[in-house]
Amino acid sequence: MTRRVHEVMTANPVTVEKLTSLAEAARVMRDADIGDVLVVDEGRLLGILTDRDLVIRGMAEGRDPAQTTVHAICSTEPLTVQPGDDVTQAVTLMRRNALRRLPVQTGEGELVGVVTLGDLAVESDPGSALAAIAAAEPDS
DSSP states (O other): OOOBHHHHSEESOOEEETTOBHHHHHHHHHHHTOSEEEEEETTEEEEEEEHHHIIIIIITTTOOTTTOBHHHHSEESOOOBOTTSBHHHHHHHHHHHTOSEEEEEOTTOOEEEEEEHHHHHHHHOTTSHHHHHHHSOOOO
């Protein structure tokens, strides 16, 4: 039976507005125990910012985290999938583009989730090490 993206995605993605500072985005990620936020402009998806982006494009380049906006360093125009898409489509897209996360949005552009490598690992091989890590409670 074919699984659909909405069955495996993490619902209710965390978003930040494009003018949010890197420092605030980092706090949002910390507080939500996540490694990415979706960057929006009045609800419209503009990009994705990961914890790695904060380090590589922000800190390593000497940017001021209090003054630099997320839009200045995020990956723009991210590839997306729709909730009704086949999971294998998401896997293929992630594999071809070396992506760890894909925003999920409806045909009308509403952001409804994110599908991650962890989500896919839990779905395809629940006994794998990656699935166990993805399902583990955070060490707070």
